[in-house]
Amino acid sequence: MNSEDIKRAAEIFRNAKRIAVLTGAGISAESGVPTFRGKDGLWRQFRAEDLATPEAFSRDPKLVWEWYNWRRGLVGKVEPNPAHQTLAKWETVFPEFALITQNVDGLHVKAGSKNILELHGNIWKLRCTKEETVTENHASPLGEIPPRCPACGEMLRPHVVWFGEALDPNILHRAFSLCSLCEVMLVIGTSAFVQPAASLPLYASDAGAKIIEINPDPTPLTSYANLFLQGKAGEILPLIDQYLGTI
Ligand code: BV8
Numbered sequence: 001m002n003s004e005d006i007k008r009a010a011e012i013f014r015n016a017k018r019i020a021v022l023t024g025a026g027i028s029a030e031s032g033v034p035t036f037r038g039k040d041g042l043w044r045q046f047r048a049e050d051l052a053t054p055e056a057f058s059r060d061p062k063l064v065w066e067w068y069n070w071r072r073g074l075v076g077k078v079e080p081n082p083a084h085q086t087l088a089k090w091e092t093v094f095p096e097f098a099l100i101t102q103n104v105d106g107l108h109v110k111a112g113s114k115n116i117l118e119l120h121g122n123i124w125k126l127r128c129t130k131e132e133t134v135t136e137n138h139a140s141p142l143g144e145i146p147p148r149c150p151a152c153g154e155m156l157r158p159h160v161v162w163f164g165e166a167l168d169p170n171i172l173h174r175a176f177s178l179c180s181l182c183e184v185m186l187v188i189g190t191s192a193f194v195q196p197a198a199s200l201p202l203y204a205s206d207a208g209a210k211i212i213e214i215n216p217d218p219t220p221l222t223s224y225a226n227l228f229l230q231g232k233a234g235e236i237l238p239l240i241d242q243y244l245g246t247i
Helices: 003-014 025-031 054-059 061-076 082-093 107-111 169-181 197-206 233-246
Strands: 018-023 096-101 116-118 121-128 134-136 156-160 184-188 210-215 227-230
Touching (some): 003 227, 003 233, 018 197, 025 082, 025 233, 054 061, 061 121, 082 096, 082 233, 116 169, 169 197, 210 233
Parallel strands (some): 018 096, 018 184, 096 116, 184 210, 210 227
Antiparallel strands (some): 121 134
């Protein structure tokens, strides 16, 4: 990635009114949050895909809750990094700026972003397995594992989308319509592997949007991108922001 690429990205943004952003676990890596498929994606002897499923939860809710308790403890101690902060700033700069995230860590909220679509839910929200009521809960560590619904006493689950579960149809519909309308889609820190999120940039591209990808490694999306900025989000986004300020 060279300064010419930074300049090209800034000029693409400069000429755009409607921008959509899709983020994945990589945007939180520089905050110290392990990515899903990176070498640090393991907890005890488990991989995320082993635990983030309804089957794992019904088989051993206590184990799944121990994993989420550990993740909440880790995420609760870290801060948004310059990548999150730059996106929060750009939300106030560009006329139409939509942030779609696969992440459940809540770091975009903590950085000050307001207009966020959380495709896969949020690790700080719990849902009653009986009444489906959703509550915000930042207790870390959790008092009781598994936590119980204060209203009905049934078990609570994390308000996240597990593998094999459908995404909220309203959120997904809004994400696809934002992608069909945007002029530029910025894709940051995702291995472009998990569906249906990974289809969003292709949908935007088919609708005529320019695709800019930021990732230290190429992904299945890279060949579709108009511009691939190879590197870390926390370094590249502030560079683009600096250049935007000079043009
Ligand atoms: C569904 C919440 C249907 C839980 C998560 C079609 C084709 C193939 C498979 C499927 C398909 N349709 C459905 C599937 C199955 C499945 C799927 O996609 N499986 C994968 C494994 C192939 N999808 C689903 O099950 C989805 N549901 O489709 O339902 C349905 C319909 C009706 C009725 C019933 C069912 C649900 C998927 C949601 C799963 N939940 N999270 C939790 O977090 O606890 S997904 C999980 O993966 C996280 O949200 C994570 O964000 C997401 C994607 O991973 P990435 O974000 O990309 O993270 P990863 O580690 O992979 O990559 C990090 C990247 O960052 C790397 O590229 C790295 O290079 C880069 N990076 C590192 N450092 C930096 C960096 N980038 C920038 N800067 C840095 N510093």
